[in-house]
Each structure stands twice: as structure tokens, then as C-alpha cells.
Amino acid sequence: xxxxxxxxxxxxxxxxxxxxxxxxxxxxxxxxxxxxxxxxxxxxxxxxxxxxxxxxxxxxxxxxxxxxxxxxxxxxxxxxxxxxxxxxxxxxxxxxxxxxxxxxxxxxxxxxxxxxxxxxxxxxxxxxxxxxxxxxxxxxxxxxxxxxxxxxxxxxxxxxxxxxxxxxxxxxxxxxxxxxxxxxxxxxxxxxxxxxxxxxxxxxxxxxxxxxxxxxxxxxxxxxxxxxxxxxxxxxxxxxxxxxxxxxxxxxxxxxxxxxxxxxxxxxxxxxxxxxxxxxxxxxxxxxxxxxxxxxxxxxxxxxxxxxxx
Numbered sequence: 668x669x670x671x672x673x674x675x676x677x678x679x680x681x682x683x684x685x686x687x688x689x690x691x692x693x694x695x696x697x698x699x700x701x702x703x704x705x706x707x708x709x710x711x712x713x714x715x716x717x718x719x720x721x722x723x724x725x726x727x728x729x730x731x732x733x734x735x736x737x738x739x740x741x742x743x744x745x746x747x748x749x750x751x752x753x754x755x756x757x758x759x760x761x762x763x764x765x766x767x768x769x770x771x772x773x774x775x776x777x778x779x780x781x782x783x784x785x786x787x788x789x790x791x792x793x794x795x796x797x798x799x800x801x802x803x804x805x806x807x808x809x810x811x812x813x814x815x816x817x818x819x820x821x822x823x824x825x826x827x828x829x830x831x832x833x834x835x836x837x838x839x840x841x842x843x844x845x846x847x848x849x850x851x852x853x854x855x856x857x858x859x860x861x862x863x864x865x866x867x868x869x870x871x872x873x874x875x876x877x878x879x880x881x882x883x884x885x886x887x888x889x890x891x892x893x894x895x896x897x898x899x900x901x902x903x904x905x906x907x908x909x910x911x912x913x914x915x916x917x918x919x920x921x922x923x924x925x926x927x928x929x930x931x932x933x934x935x936x937x938x939x940x941x942x943x944x945x946x947x948x949x950x951x952x953x954x955x956x957x958x959x960x961x962x963x964x965x966x967x968x969x970x971x972x973x974x975x976x977x
Contacts, residue, residue: 671951671952671967671969672906672907672908672950672951672952673906673908673910673952674952674967674968674969675911675923675932675933675952675967675968676906676913676923676933676935676952676953676954676965676966676967677923677933677935677965677967677968678965678966678967678968679935679963679964679965680964680965680966681716681717681719681963681964682719682961682962682963682964683714683716683719683961683962683963683964684960684961685704685706685712685960685961685962686960687704687706687707687708687710687712687960688706688707688708688731688960689706689707689959689960690704690705690706690707690944690957690958690959690960690961690962691705691706691707691731691732691733691734691748691943691944691957692704692705692732692733692734692735692902692944692957693705693944693945693946693955693956693957693962694734694735694736694737694946695946695947695948695949695955696737696741697737697738697739697740697741697949698741698949699948699949699950699951699953700715700717701713701714701715701716701722701737701741702714702716702946702955702962703735703736703737703744704957704962705731705732705733705734705735705746705748706731706732707731707732709726709728709729709730709731709732709748710724710725710726710728710732711724711725711728711732711735711744711746711756712724712725713725713758714962716955716962716964717964719964723758723761724761725744725746725756725761727754727756727763727766728746728748728750728752728754729748729750729752730748730749730750731748731749732746732747732748733747733748733749733773733774733775733776734746734747734748734774734775734776734777735747735777736777736778736779737758738758738779738783739779739781739782739783740783741758742757742758742759743755743756743757743758743764743783743800744756744758745777745778745779745786745788746777747774747775747776747777747788748773748774749773749774751768751770751771751772751773751774751790752766752767752768752770752774753766753767753768753770753774753777753786753788753796753798754766754767755767755786755798755800765798765800765805767786767788767796767798767805767807768805769796769806769807770788770790770791770792770794770796771790771792772790772791772792773790773791774788774789774790774791775789775790775791775817775818775819775820775900776788776789776818776819776820776821777789777821778821778822778823779823780823781823781824781825783800784799784800784801785797785798785799785800785808786798786800787821787823787828788821789818789819789820789821789830790817790818791817791818792817793812793814793815793816793817793818793832793834794810794811794812794814794818795810795811795814795818795821795828795830796809796810796811797809797810797811811828811830811838811840813838813847813849814830814832814834814836814838815832815834816832816833816834816855817832817833818830818831818832819831819832819833819855819856819857819858819900820856820857820858820859820900821859822859822860822861822868824861824865826841826842826843827839827840827841827842827861828840828842829859829860829861829868830859831856831857831858831859831870831871832855832856833855833856834855835851835852835853835854835855835856835872836849836850836851836852836856837849837850837852837856837859837868837870837880838850839868839882848885850868850880850885852870852872852878853872853874854872854873854874854876855872855873856870856871856872857871857872857873857896857899857900857901858870858871858900858901858902858903859871860903860904860905861882862879862882862905862909863905863907863908863909864909865882866881866882866883867879867880867881867882867888868880868882869903869904869905869912870903871896871901871902871903871914872896873896873897873898874896874897875892875893875894875895875896875897876890876891876892877890877891877892877894877903877912877914877924878890878891879891879912879926889926889927889929890929891912891914891922891924891929891931893922893924893931894914894915894916894917894918894920894922895916895917895918896914896915896916896917897917898917899917899941899943900943901914901915901916901917901941901942901943901944902914902915902943902944902945902946903915903945904945904946904947905926905947906947906952907947907948907949907950907951907952909926910925910926911923911924911925911926911932912924912925912926913945913947913954914945915941915942915943915944915945915956916941916942917941918939919936919937919938919939919940919941919942919958920934920935920936920937920942921934921935921937921942921945921954921956921965922934923935935954935956935963935965937956937958937963938958940958940959941958942956942957942958943957943958944956944957945957951966952966952967952969953965953966954966
């Protein structure tokens with residue numbers, strides 16, 4: 668087949684009606700064989716999106732689930748939501764292992780570190796709290812409280828934490844050096860990511876703009892425009908090969924740009940409602956997107972639709 672990872676996702680190969688109210692987030696697991704969906708009906712569901720097969724339902728949250736992530740070996744997952752709690756789950760048994768309380772407000776986002784030994788949770792209270800999964804202690808081991816407004820998004824690399832906040836700043840914490848770098852974007856930042864090569868950061872903000880910054884210097888490398896994002900928290904991401912930039916939009920589309928040239932290559936039409944969550948496969952040209960109660964599976968023109976397990 669050749670290397671398909673640089674091809675543009677453009678073909679809809681499947682639609683899943685998740686039946687869990689509005690899907691607040693969709694997230695691939697680490698190898699891309701499974702995904703998690705977070706529902707406004709308080710549930711989390713585990714799927715094989717390539718076969719459109721539901722594997723398990725997780726119940727325990729008191730209100731809407733806003734974010735979730737599977738651990739590095741997919742044996743555990745973390746989740747958060749408007750019930751102000753951070754949950755650690757045993758995936759196979761479907762039970763809660765820990766329930767961390769400490770945020771006084773809704774928790775917008777959760778991420779494991781690379782070894783899945785700690786969980787980072789970003790909240791409307793303006794803090795990121797760091798929880799030790801291996802310890803019996805239920806208090807956070809660290810609180811990052813530099814943000815002046817809601818922390819909307821968190822990304823994690825091997826030794827850095829990247830946060831986006833409604834105060835218009837992207838902050839990068841270097842855990843090895845113990846210092847923090849802040850870049851002023853201006854508008855509410857709704858999503859942050861590291862590029863896969865670790866050299867750049869990508870941020871979305873409520874001014875219809877995505878920005879690619881040089882991680883070390885903060886220099887603006889490129890801007891991506893054309894989509895509509897002035898109201899809602901909308902995911903953006905890089906493709907698995909760092910060749911494309913993708914974002915949801917309030918006009919019912921996903922926009923795909925060339926990373927280097929910044930030009931719009933493709934729009935993926937979903938309808939008229941906001942496409943607010945998306946997740947890119949870790950190694951292949953495959954994209955999951957969420958609008959209202961459904962998840963859409965997109966592949967490149969050349970990509971196989973056959974499940975790798977077949």
C-alpha cells in the first residue's frame with residue numbers, strides 16, 4: 668500500500684450512533700484500535716470504531732463527562748466532567764479505582780503522563796491538578812495555578828505540560844527545569860497540542876484562528892484560518908505524520924490544512940451543527956470526529972477499511 672500516513676483524510680467510512688446524548692469528546696487509545704466517547708448522559712463508552720462495535724459502557728459520573736483518556740497499556744482510563752471529580756477506571760472490570768475530588772468547579776480536560784502514573788486535570792477553577800495514580804493519597808501532588816481563568820485544554824509530553832486557558836495564554840511547564848513559559852494569544856484558548864516531533868505547539872482560540880508556534884522561542888510559524896470558532900470549545904490536532912492541521916468548526920465541517928504552507932486542503936462536511944471533538948489515529952490516516960450524538964470515521968482515499976484485527 669505504501670506509506671498512507673501522509674495522505675489527507677477525506678473519505679467517510681463509518682458513522683456510529685453512540686446513544687449517550689451529545690458526545691462531548693472522542694479519543695483514540697494509544698494504538699488506535701479502540702476509542703472512548705464521553706456522553707452528556709454521564710456515560711463513557713469503549714468502541715472498536717473500525718468495526719463500529721460497542722465493547723463496554725462505564726457508569727459512575729454524576730453529570731456530563733467532558734473528557735477521557737486511555738492509559739499507555741489501555742488497562743486503565745481517566746475521565747472528568749461537570750461533577751468536579753477526576754476518575755481512574757479499570758477498563759476490563761469497568762469499575763472506578765479512584766475518584767479524586769479537589770477541584771471546586773467542572774473539570775474540562777484530563778491527560779495521563781507518558782507512563783500513566785499520574786493524571787493532569789484542568790478545570791474551570793483555573794488550576795491544573797496533578798494526581799498520583801500509584802499512591803493511596805487522594806490529594807494532588809502538585810497544583811499549577813498560574814492561569815487567571817478556566818483551563819480548557821492540557822497536553823503532555825515526556826517532560827512537559829502544555830495548557831490553554833480562557834485568559835488567552837498558552838503555558839508550557841518544563842518539569843525537568845522546573846520553569847514555566849507563557850505565550851499570549853489574546854483570545855480564549857480552547858485547545859492545545861504538541862506536534863508529534865515535539866518541536867512546535869498548536870493552539871486554537873475563539874478568534875477563528877489556529878496558531879503553530881515554535882516551542883523553544885514562541886515564534887509564530889503559521890496561522891490556519893477559514894473555519895468558524897468564536898463560541899465553543901473545539902478540538903484541533905495534527906495528523907500522525909505532522910503534515911496536516913485539523914480543526915472542528917461551528918459550521919458543521921472539519922477543516923484540513925497543509926502544515927507548512929498553511930493552505931486549506933479539504934473540508935469534511937458533517938451537516939450544520941458544531942463539530943467540536945476530533946481524534947487522529949496515532950500512526951495511520953484515520954480521523955474520528957464527533958457531532959451531536961454521533962461519531963464519524965474518516966480515512967484517506969487510499970486507506971484500507973479493513974480492521975487490522977481481521
